[in-house]
Amino acid sequence: MGISEPLETNNVISGAIEAPRYSCALAGAYSTAVGIFGVVPILHSGAGCGIGQLFGQFYGGGQNAGGPYGGTSTPCSSLVEEHVIFGGEKKLEALIESTVELVNGEVFAVISGCVPSLIGDDVGAVIRRYKEKNPEVPIIHVNTSGFAGTSYDGYEYFFDAVIDQLLEKAPKEKGLVNVFGIVPSQHIFWKGEAREIKTLLEKIGLKANLIVGEFEALENLKKIPAAEYNIVLSSWIGHKTAEKLEEKFDTPYISFPGVPIGPKQTSEFLRVIGERLDVSADVIEDLIAREEKRAYRFAEFVGDILLITRPHPYFAVVADSNSAVSITKYLANEMGYLPDIVQITDNPPEEARKLINEELTTDLETPAWPEIIYEVDAYRIRENLKDRNFLFLLASSLETPISGPEFNALHLTVSFPSYNRVILEHNYAGFSGGLTLVEDVMSTYAGPL
Amino acid sequence: MSGTELTENELIEDRIDLSRATCPNREQRANGINVWYGKASDLAKEARSGCLRQRERNFQQSSGCVLNFYLSVRIGTIRDAVAIYHAPVGCSSAALGYRELYRHVPVELGRPANYDLHWMTTNLGERDVVYGAGEKLREAIKEAERRYNPKAIFILTSCTSGIIGEDIEGVVSQVQPEIKATIVPIHCEGSRSKLVQTGYDAFWHAVLKYLVKKPEKKQKDLINVASMLSYTWQDRLEIKRLLGKVGLRVNFIPEFASVEQFEQLSEAAVTAPLCPTYTDYLARGLKQEYGVPYFLYPSPMGVAHTDEWLREIGRHTGKEREIEALIKEEHEKWLPKLKAIRQEFENFKGNGEKVEVLGALGQGRLLAQVPYFDEIGLKSSAAMCQDFDNLILKDLEKLLAQMGDFDILVNTFQAAEQTHITNHRNPDIAMTCPFQGGAFKRDKGVTRVHALRSDAHPWSTQSGYTGAIAFGNFLLQSLKSHSYQRTMKEKTLSTYKDWWYKQPNSLYYLKAEE
Numbered sequence: 001m002g003i004s005e006p007l008e009t010n011n012v013i014s015g016a017i018e019a020p021r022y023s024c025a026l027a028g029a030y031s032t033a034v035g036i037f038g039v040v041p042i043l044h045s046g047a048g049c050g051i052g053q054l055f056g057q058f059y060g061g062g063q064n065a066g067g068p069y070g071g072t073s074t075p076c077s078s079l080v081e082e083h084v085i086f087g088g089e090k091k092l093e094a095l096i097e098s099t100v101e102l103v104n105g106e107v108f109a110v111i112s113g114c115v116p117s118l119i120g121d122d123v124g125a126v127i128r129r130y131k132e133k134n135p136e137v138p139i140i141h142v143n144t145s146g147f148a149g150t151s152y153d154g155y156e157y158f159f160d161a162v163i164d165q166l167l168e169k170a171p172k173e174k175g176l177v178n179v180f181g182i183v184p185s186q187h188i189f190w191k192g193e194a195r196e197i198k199t200l201l202e203k204i205g206l207k208a209n210l211i212v213g214e215f216e217a218l219e220n221l222k223k224i225p226a227a228e229y230n231i232v233l234s235s236w237i238g239h240k241t242a243e244k245l246e247e248k249f250d251t252p253y254i255s256f257p258g259v260p261i262g263p264k265q266t267s268e269f270l271r272v273i274g275e276r277l278d279v280s281a282d283v284i285e286d287l288i289a290r291e292e293k294r295a296y297r298f299a300e301f302v303g304d305i306l307l308i309t310r311p312h313p314y315f316a317v318v319a320d321s322n323s324a325v326s327i328t329k330y331l332a333n334e335m336g337y338l339p340d341i342v343q344i345t346d347n348p349p350e351e352a353r354k355l356i357n358e359e360l361t362t363d364l365e366t367p368a369w370p371e372i373i374y375e376v377d378a379y380r381i382r383e384n385l386k387d388r389n390f391l392f393l394l395a396s397s398l399e400t401p402i403s404g405p406e407f408n409a410l411h412l413t414v415s416f417p418s419y420n421r422v423i424l425e426h427n428y429a430g431f432s433g434g435l436t437l438v439e440d441v442m443s444t445y446a447g448p449l
Numbered sequence: 450m451s452g453t454e455l456t457e458n459e460l461i462e463d464r465i466d467l468s469r470a471t472c473p474n475r476e477q478r479a480n481g482i483n484v485w486y487g488k489a490s491d492l493a494k495e496a497r498s499g500c501l502r503q504r505e506r507n508f509q510q511s512s513g514c515v516l517n518f519y520l521s522v523r524i525g526t527i528r529d530a531v532a533i534y535h536a537p538v539g540c541s542s543a544a545l546g547y548r549e550l551y552r553h554v555p556v557e558l559g560r561p562a563n564y565d566l567h568w569m570t571t572n573l574g575e576r577d578v579v580y581g582a583g584e585k586l587r588e589a590i591k592e593a594e595r596r597y598n599p600k601a602i603f604i605l606t607s608c609t610s611g612i613i614g615e616d617i618e619g620v621v622s623q624v625q626p627e628i629k630a631t632i633v634p635i636h637c638e639g640s641r642s643k644l645v646q647t648g649y650d651a652f653w654h655a656v657l658k659y660l661v662k663k664p665e666k667k668q669k670d671l672i673n674v675a676s677m678l679s680y681t682w683q684d685r686l687e688i689k690r691l692l693g694k695v696g697l698r699v700n701f702i703p704e705f706a707s708v709e710q711f712e713q714l715s716e717a718a719v720t721a722p723l724c725p726t727y728t729d730y731l732a733r734g735l736k737q738e739y740g741v742p743y744f745l746y747p748s749p750m751g752v753a754h755t756d757e758w759l760r761e762i763g764r765h766t767g768k769e770r771e772i773e774a775l776i777k778e779e780h781e782k783w784l785p786k787l788k789a790i791r792q793e794f795e796n797f798k799g800n801g802e803k804v805e806v807l808g809a810l811g812q813g814r815l816l817a818q819v820p821y822f823d824e825i826g827l828k829s830s831a832a833m834c835q836d837f838d839n840l841i842l843k844d845l846e847k848l849l850a851q852m853g854d855f856d857i858l859v860n861t862f863q864a865a866e867q868t869h870i871t872n873h874r875n876p877d878i879a880m881t882c883p884f885q886g887g888a889f890k891r892d893k894g895v896t897r898v899h900a901l902r903s904d905a906h907p908w909s910t911q912s913g914y915t916g917a918i919a920f921g922n923f924l925l926q927s928l929k930s931h932s933y934q935r936t937m938k939e940k941t942l943s944t945y946k947d948w949w950y951k952q953p954n955s956l957y958y959l960k961a962e963e
Contacts, residue, residue, distance in 0.1 A: 013572065014572070014574060014576065014577075014585075015572070015585065015588065015589075016533070016569050016570060016571045016572060016585060016586075016588065016589035016592060017538070017569065017570055017572050018567065018568065018569045018570075018596075019544075019545060019547065019548075019568060019569075020538060020570065020572070021545075022538070023538060023539040023542040024537050024538045024539025024540075024542070025539075026539055027539045027542065043511055046514045046608050046639035046640050047509075047511060047512045047513060047514045047639070047643070047861075048511070048512075048513050048514025048515070048516055048517030048518060048540075048639045049511060049514075049517075049539070049639075050510070050511020050512075051511050051512065051513045051514075051517055051518060051543075051862065052514075052516075052517035052521075052539065052540065052542060052543045053539065053542065053543075054511075055517075055522070055542070055543035055545075055546070056539065056541075056542025056543045056544075056545055057542065059546070060542065060545050060546070068941070068942065068943075068944040069944065071511065072510055072511055072512060072513075072862040072863075072864045072882075073510060073864045073865075073944055074510055074511045075508065075509065075510055075511075076509055076510055076511035076512070077509065078509045078511070078512065078643070079608075079640055080640045080641070080642065080643050081640055081641060081642075083640075084612055084640055091505075094507040094508075094960070095507070095508065095509065097507070098507045098508035098958055099508065101946075102508055102865065102945055102946060102949055102958075103944060103945060103946070104942055104943065104944060104945065104946055113608075114537060114607075114608050114609045114612075115608050115612065115640055118578065118608075118609065118612045118613065119612065145537075146536075146537035146538070146539045146540065146609065147537040147573050147574050147575060147577070147578055147609060148574075148575065149574075150538060151539075379567075379596055397546070397548075397549045398545075398548050398549065400548075400549045400552075401548055401549055401552045402548070417545045417546065419545070419546040419549050419550055420549055
C-alpha cells in the first residue's frame with residue numbers, strides 16, 4: 001500500500017489521546033492472526049512492532065504470552081534506515097522464504113507496518129511473485145499499517161485479506177455459521193467466549209465456525225464462504241467483513257450488540273438465531289428452559305450476600321462497546337444493579353452509537369438509564385467518573401489503583417487492558433456466564449459477614 | 450583479519466556532542482552488532498582489529514526497537530512528567546500498564562505513595578502522514594501542561610515521525626517559551642538503529658542536553674546510579690543499604706525519579722553502574738560536561754564484584770576505610786551462606802561435574818554474571834548476549850583472561866536461535882528473558898534472567914551481597930522445577946520444524962556475504 005491509497009478506517013479521532021485502550025491497525029491484524037491457531041504472522045515492519053504489541057496487546061489482553069507465533073517468536077523483517085532508503089522488499093522476500101521453510105504453520109499472513117507503507121514497498125508484488133513460485137503455500141498480505149487505524153480496524157483488514165486472497169466460492173453448507181466481532185486480546189475474554197458461543201450453537205444443531213481461538217486455521221478460514229449465515233457479535237466490529245462476505249458470497253448476516261451474557265440475553269440470541277436459521281423452536285425452547293432453570297436456581301444462592309452487603313447499588317462501566325452493553329444489561333436486567341455511567345472506549349462509528357445508546361436505555365428493565373459517554377482518552381475518562389454515585393466500577397486495569405482512592409468504588413477488570421487479571425478461559429458468555437460475572441463482582445466485597 | 454589493533458581511542462567515539470539533536474547510533478559510536486556466533490576470544494579479536502561488522506539474517510524475529518525496548522516503559526515512570534509519543538497509536542501501547550503495574554511495589558519498601566504517571570500519543574493517522582503533524586504535537590504539549598502542570602515533557606519519536614521528516618526541534622523551540630515544563634525531545638525512531646541500546650543513549654543525550662542543571666553545589670555523599678527496573682526493587686534497597694551504612698546517598702534514575710533528581714545529576718560525587726552498557730552514555734556525558742567522575746566496571750553482582758564496586762565508590766568519596774570495614778562485616782555474614790550454595794551446586798550431579806548454565810544476557814550482565822556463576826560453582830561454557838559493542842571490549846578481554854574462553858551467541862531476542870542453542874548445549878539451567886518465545890520448552894531447568902516490573906520480594910534480589918545469596922538460591926530452585934516446561938514440550942507443537950534442531954548452527958540463517 002502506498003499512502004496515496006488510504007484505507008477505510010473508523011478511526012475518526014484525530015487529536016492526541018492519553019493512554020487509549022486499543023493499539024494500532026497492525027496490532028489488531030497481528031493479534032487476530034495470533035488468535036487463529038495455525039496462522040503464522042510475518043511482520044513487515046520495524047523490529048519493535050512485535051515486542052511492543054506483546055506488551056501492549058497480549059499482556060494487555062489478560063497477561064497472555066505471545067504463544068508460539070507471537071511476541072519475539074514472530075518473524076519480522078525488522079526494517080531500519082537502510083531499508084527506508086533502499087526499500088525492504090528484498091528483505092521481506094528472504095523472510096517469507098525462510099519462514100515457510102522453518103516455521104510449522106498452516107497459513108502465513110504478511111502484515112505491513114508503518115515503514116513499508118511510508119517508503120512505498122510493493123508488498124503485494126512480493127507476495128504475488130512468491131505465490132507464483134510456491135502456489136501450494138497459503139499466504140496472504142494484510143494491507144495495513146500502524147497509522148491506518150486502531151486494533152479494531154486491523155481485525156477487519158485481516159479478514160479483508162482472507163476474503164480477497166484466500167477464499168473461493170463454495171456450496172452452502174446447511175447449518176454452518178461463521179461468527180465475527182470478537183477481536184482477540186481486545187476482548188479480554190475472547191478464548192472462553194468463542195468456545196462458549198460455539199457450544200451454544202452446537203447445542204441447537206448448528207455448526208459454528210468461530211475461527212478465532214480455534215485450531216485447523218486453514219480449513220476454518222476456507223469454509224467461510226460455505227456458511228449459511230454470518231453472526232456478528234458486535235454493533236460494529238466485523239460488520240465490514242460481514243458486508244463484504246454478503247456481497248461476495250451471498251451470505252446474509254445478523255448482528256447482536258455483543259456476546260450475550262446470562263439467560264435473558266442468551267435466550268434472545270438463540271431465539272433470533274433459531275428463527276433465521278430455521279431451527280425447530282422446540283429445540284431452542286427446551287435448551288432455554290433447561291439452562292434457565294439451572295442458572296436461576298444458582299442465582300438464588302447469591303440472594304443473601306446481594307441483600308446484606310451492597311443491595312441495589314449504582315455501578316459504572318468503562319469498556320469497549322461490546323462488553324459495556326452486555327455487562328450493563330446483565331447487571332441491570334438480572335441483578336437489579338443501577339447503571340450510573342457507561343463510558344465506551346472503542347470509538348465506534350456514529351451509526352453504531354445510535355444502536356448502542358438504544359441498548360443502554362430503552363432495552364434496560366429499569367428507568368435508571370446511565371449517562372452514556374464515548375471517550376477513549378484516559379484523562380477525560382477519569383474526570384467523567386468524579387462526583388458520582390456508583391459503588392462498583394467495572395472497567396479496565398487502568399482504573400484498578402484509582403477506583404478506591406478517587407471514587408470510593410470497588411473495582412473489577414472486565415475490559416482491555418487487563419494487566420491485573422490473567423485470563424485464559426474465563427468469560428461471561430452464555431447462560432452461566434452471568435453467574436461468573438456475579439461471582440467476580442461480589443467477590444470484590446464478599447467475606448465473613 | 451588485519452593485523453593492526455585499534456587503540457582505545459579508536460574503539461569508540463568518546464566525545465559527546467550536546468549541540469547535536471541526538472547521540473550517534475551504537476553502530477557508529479562503538480561499532481555495535483547483534484549478529485555473531487562463535488568463540489568469545491574470536492569476537493574480541495575481530496573487534497580489536499576493527500574487522501567486526503554487522504551482518505544480515507535471512508530469518509529474523511521481532512526483537513525490540515530503539516523506542517520499544519524498553520524506553521517507553523522507563524520514561525513513563527518518571528514522576529512529575531508527561532511522555533508524549535509522536536507516533537501512531539500502537540507505538541505507545543507497551544506503556545499501557547503505566548498506572549497499575551508498579552503498584553505491586555509496596556509503599557513500605559519505598560515506592561512513592563502518591564505518584565501519578567502520564568503519557569499521551571499524538572495518534573498519527575493517514576492525514577498526518579501526508580500533511581505533517583507539527584501542529585498536533587504542539588497542541589499535545591499544551592494539553593499535557595494544562596492537564597498536569599508537569600516539570601518536564603518528554604517527546605518520544607517513532608519510525609513514522611522520522612520518515613515523514615517531522616521537525617521536532619522546530620516545534621520544541623517554538624512552543625517552549627509558552628510552556629513552563631522543560632520539553633525534552635528524545636530521538637528514538639524505531640528504524641534509526643538495529644541496536645536497542647541506541648535508545649538508551651538517545652534518552653541520556655536528551656537528559657544531558659535538556660534536564661541536567663549546572664551544579665549549584667557538589668554533594669560529596671551523592672552517588673548516581675542508573676538503575677533499570679530489570680534490576681529489581683530489592684536491588685535498589687540493597688545498594689541503598691550498603692551505601693547508607695557508610696553515610697552515602699543514592700540518586701536512582703530514571704525509574705520513579707522526579708525531574709529534580711535528573712537536574713541534580715551534575716552534583717554527585719560519582720556515577721556508578723548497575724548495568725555499564727546502559728549507564729555508559731550518561732556517565733561519560735556527566736564527566737565531560739560537569740566533571741562528575743564515573744566508573745563502568747564492575748557491576749555489583751556477586752561477592753567479589755560487589756567488593757570492587759564498593760571500593761571504587763570508596764575511592765571517589767574518600768570513604769576507603771569505611772568501605773573496608775563494611776566489606777569485612779558483610780563477608781562475615783554472607784560468605785558462609787555463599788559457601789553453602791556452592792556446595793549444593795557442586796553436589797547436585799553427584800559425579801563431580803559442575804552444573805552448566807546458559808544465560809541470555811545483556812552485554813553488561815554478561816560481564817557481571819559469568820564471574821558470578823564461577824563464584825557459586827556453576828559452569829558457563831556458552832552465553833547469549835543481546836548485542837555487542839566496543840564499549841565492553843576491554844572488559845571482555847579481561848574476562849577472557851580471567852575465566853578462559855567460552856562460546857557466545859549475539860542476538861537480540863531471536864527466539865529460534867535461542868531455542869536452537871539451548872537445545873544443542875542442553876545446559877542444566879537455561880536463563881532467558883520471559884518473553885523469548887518457546888525457549889522454555891525443555892526437560893531441564895529454565896528460569897528468568899531478570900524481573901520485569903521490579904519484583905519487590907527479597908527472593909528476587911540479584912545485586913550486592915544479599916543478591917549474591919538470593920540469586921544463588923533462586924538458581925538452585927530452578928534446578929528443581931521442570932513440570933511445566935517438560936509438559937509443554939511434550940504436549941504442544943514446536944514453533945520450528947524438526948530439521949532446525951538437527952542442523953548444527955544457531956546462526957543458520959546468516960546471510961551470505963555479497
